[in-house]
Amino acid sequence: MLGYIFGRILALMMILLAVSVIVFALMHSVPGGPFDERKGRLPPAAKANILKKYGLDQPVWKQYINYMSHAVRFDFGIPYQRPHTTVAKLISKSWAITVQVGLTTIVVAFGFGILAGIYAAYHQNSWVDTLVTFVSSLGVTVPNFVVAMWLILIFAVSLNWLPMGGWGSSGQCLIDKYFCTDWILPVIAYAIAPMAIVARYTRASIVEVMGEDYVRTARAKGLSEVKVMRKHVFRNAQIPMVTALGTEIPNLITGSIFIESTFRINGLGKYFVTSTLNRDYPMIMATFLLVAFLWGILYLLTDIAYTMIDPRVRLGAKSLS
C-alpha cells in the first residue's frame, strides 16, 4: 500500500515535470512576449533591460532550468503584471477565496445531490424522481456560466433579493462574523452540475444495490429496514459515489474560472484568465503546476478511498482497463 502510494507520487512528479516542460516550451515557442511593442511600446534599450531583469534574454533551456531550480523551492518568480508581489503570494491569496467557494460548493453539491438521489431511488417513477432526472440532465448539459446568468437575471435583477457578485469585500465572506448573502448565487450556479451528477449516481447505485442477493439475505436475517439500508445498501452504494466524487471535484477546478468571472470574485480562476490575456508566464506556469498537482492528488485520494470502502480493491493490482 505504502509502496503503491509512493510509486503513484513518483509518477505524479514525472507528469508534473512533463507538464512543466510542455507549458514552458509552448510559452516560448512563439515570438512576442509580455513586453512586446503591441502593449507597452518601450524604447529598445529599456526593453532589453527588462528582458534581462526577468532572464528572458537567455536561451530557453537555460531559462527553464533556472525557473525549475527556483520552483522546487516554491519560488515561482514575480508576476509581470504586479511586480511588487511574488507569484507564490498572489496565488496563496487568491487561492484562499477559490478554496472557500469550492468547499462550500462541494458541501452543497454532495449534500443535496445525495439526498435527492436517495429520495429518487426510494420513490422510483414518482414526480420527484422525474424532477430529479429532468433537473440533472439540465444541470449536466447547461454550462455553469449560463446557469449563473439565469440566476442573476431571476434573483438579482428581477427579484432583487441577492447581490450580483463579489465574495465579501474582505474576501473572507463565509468566516466573517456577519452572515452575508454574496455566496448564495455563485455556490448554487457552481454546484448544480456536480449535484446533478451525484444525484444520478446515487440513485442508480442505490437502485442497483437494493436488488442484490445480500440485501435479501439481510432481510432474511430479520434486520429492520433502516439497518438493511444503513449497513448493507449505503455501504455498497458508496462505491460508485466515490467515482462521482473523484471525477467531479477535479472538474470544479475549471468550473471556478467561469464562476469567478461571472460573479467578479477575485480568486485564482480570475487571475488565471487575466494572466493568460497578458501572457504573464510565471503566473501561468505556477497555476498549471498547481492544478496538475491537485488533479493528480485528487485521483490518488479517490483510489485510496476505494480501498477503504471496498475490501476487494487492492491498490497496485493490475486493473482490467
Place this chain on the structure above:
Amino acid sequence: MSTFSPTRRSFLKDAIRRFSQNRLALLGLFLVGFILFLAIFADLLAPFAYDRVYFDRVLLMPMEHPEHFLGTDEVGRDYLSRLIYGARTSMTVSLSVQLVALIIGLPIGALAGYFGGVFDFVISRIIDIMTAFPALLFTILIISVLGGGMLTIIVALSITSWIVIARITRAQILTLREQEYCTAARGIGASEWRILFRHLLPNAMSPILIAVSFGIPTAIFAEAGLSFLGLGVNDPIASWGKMVGTSNAYVRVYWHLALLPTLAIALTMLGFSFLGDGLRDALDPKQKIRA
C-alpha cells in the same frame, strides 16, 4: 461468441427503430436540425449583417424599434442577426473540431491499439500527460500562446479533443482484436491491415460515434466558454459566449442581452446531448449510465 463479424444491417435497423421510439432523442434531432439550419442559411435568414452598426440605435430593448425585433447590443448591432450568426460560429467550431479529432484520433488510436509496441507506448504516455490536467486549461494555454480568433480556437480544441477519440479507439481495438472472429480471420490468412479495417474498425464504430456525439456539445461549451472569458473569437464575429460575457455589464437594465444568448447555448447543448443520449441508447443498449 460468433466466429463471424456481427452483421451490420439488422443491427442498424434495430438502432434506427430504438432511436425513433425515443421522444427525447427526436426532440434533440429537431433542435440540432434547427440550429444547423440557422447556421447554414444565416445570410438569408438574418435581417442585418452581423457587423452592421447603427450608432443611433444603441441598446434597444426587444420590440422597441420595428426593425430590431430582439433589440440591439451595446454598439448598436441587431441582436437577432447576431444570434443567428452565433449559431454559425458555434457549429463551425464544434463540427470542425470533432472532424479534426476524428481524422487524427481514429487512425492513431487504431494503430496504437492494434500494433502495440513503441508507437503504442508513446501514444499512451501522451494520453497520460494530456489527461493530467483539465483539457480546458490546456486549451486556454494554447490560445494564450497563439492569440485569439476562430482558427486558433479550432486548433486549440482539436489538440485536446483527438486524445478522447484516440483513447476510445485504442481501447476498443485492444478488446476486439482478442475476439474469435479476429483470430478466425487471421486463421484464413487475412492480412493485418484487412483485419484492422474490415473487421475491427467497423465493430469499434459505435462507441466512437457516441464519443463524437458527446464531443460536439463539449466543443460548443468550450467555444462559448472561451469567448465568454474574452479568450475566444475576435470582434466583430458573433459568438453566443461572447454575447453573454459582454452582457454582464448591462444586465441590470438590458436583461435581453444576457437571456437570449444563454437560451441559445442551453437549447443547442440540450439538443446535442439528447441526440447523443439517443444515439448511445440506440447503438449500445447495454450501457445505461454515462461514465
Place this chain on the structure above:
Amino acid sequence: MGDTLLEVEDLHVHFPTPDGVVKAVNGISYSLAKQEILAIVGESGSGKSVGVLSLLRLIPDRDCHLRGSVHFEGSDLLQLSDVEMRELRGNRIAMVFQDPMTSLNPVLRIGDQIQESIIEHQGISEKVAKNRAIELLELVGIPEAEKRYRHYPHQFSGGMRQRIMIAAGLACEPSILIADEPTTALDVTIQAQIIDLVKKLRREIGMSVIWITHDLGIVAGLADRVAVMYAGKIVEFAPVDELFKNPQHPYSKGLLNSLPRLDTRSEEPLEAIEGFPPNLIDYPTTCPFLERCSSRTEQCQTPPAQQALTPSHQVWCHHAVKV
C-alpha cells in the same frame, strides 16, 4: 415422525404483471415435523423457491398476492404484522440462499454478517456475539475461526462461503432452516460436504430443514420426505425411499429416469422429459402435466385430485396405482 412444527395449507402466490397474473404457486399444502428434513424438488419455474420465500414474506407485499395459511408456533405467518414477521426471520426461521458468491455482503467482515442477527434478535453485546460467531464458524467447520472471523467474503472459496451462510443462518438457533438450492452453485465434492454438514447440524441442534433443489440425486441421501412440485402444485409427496422405489406421478418417474444410475447399462440413453411447463399466466384447466405426459387419457382433461396410496404417500394423478 414427531410433532408438527410448520403447517402450510393451500398456499397461493400470484404476481400481478402488466401481461397478466403469474400464478407461481397454486394451492400447496404440507407439514414439517420437528427435526425432519423435507426436500422440495422441481424444475426452475415450478414455484419451489417462491413457495418458501413467501413463507418468510421475503417477496415485497406490493409485488405479490398471498393466499392460504402458514401455521408456525401458534400463529399464521401470513397474518403477522411486519414487525412480528421481522422478529421471526433469522431468529426462529432462517434461510440459506443459492449463490454464496452474491449472498454475502462483499464490504462487510464475515464475522459481522454472522453475528448481526444475534445482536438484532437477542440484544446481546458485540463481545458476546463475537464469541458466539466464532463458535458458529467452528461448528460449520471453518478452520482458524478466530482469525477468519475478521476476513471478508472474497477471501473464501465458494464452499467456505456457503458454510458461512449456514453459520449465519444458525446464529439464533432457529427451529427451521430453509435452504434454497444451497449446493447448486458448488462443485460436486463440496456439495457432499455441505449435505453432510446439514445432516450433522440437524442431529446436533435439533432443527428442521426445508431443502429446495432441482436435483433428485442429492435428495436420496439427505431428506426424510420429498415433495415433487410442478407448475406451482405438489404432484407427489412421499417418504424418500418410497418415492425412489415406487414413483407414481409420470413427472416424478421422468425426473428419476433422467438421473444417471450406476446400476443400469450405459447403452440405455438417459430419458429427458419432453416439452415445456405450462404458461403460468394462462393456467391450464386440465391436468397441468397433460402436454408433456406420455400416458395421458381422456380423464386428464380435468385436474386430478389427491390420492393417498399409503397414509404417507400422496399423488395427484388420475392413473396412480395402489399397491
